Amino acid sequence: MPMKHVGKFSVYADTTGYVARIQFKYIDDDGKKILTNSRGDxxxxxxxxVDPGDYGVPDQSILYLYLTVVAGKDMEAEKAFVYSKGNTSVAYYKCGGTTFINNLDFVKVEG
Structure with a gap:
């Protein structure tokens, strides 16, 4: 089954007890995972x-959503997507829990 192409990611913080920062990990041409910078809490x-392109993710990259938890345990999504600049599909996620006992759950792709 081919990977889904998306143009944006949407994250809902459901009763979190922490401050999070959205980032992405994408696979470069050498097969290494590159972590992008964050853009606010x-x-x-x-x-x-958010649009991964705004974080420096190259078009057509395989990527994973990544959340940095301030003073806690970071989270990386298990599901990978292909970033397609301008694609109207959105990958939806929900995060919750506490600083060290937290979760990042894929909800759906829509669009």
Whole structure:
């Protein structure tokens, strides 16, 4: 089954007890995972929808959503996607838990 192409990611923070920062890990031409920089914090009961290209992810890269948890355990999504600049499909995730006992759950792709 081919990987889904998406143009954006949306993360909803469901009752988190931590501050998180969205980042991405993408696979470069040498097969290494590259972690992007973050672009700001988000807190409980907030949703952030972002374009991986704004984080420096090259078009047509295989990538994973990554959340840095301030003073806690970071999370990397298990599901990979192909980033397609301008694609209208959005990958939706939900995160929750506490600083060290947290979760990042894939919800759906829509669009």
């Amino acid at each position: 988000f807190l409980s009961f907030q949703t952030q929808t």
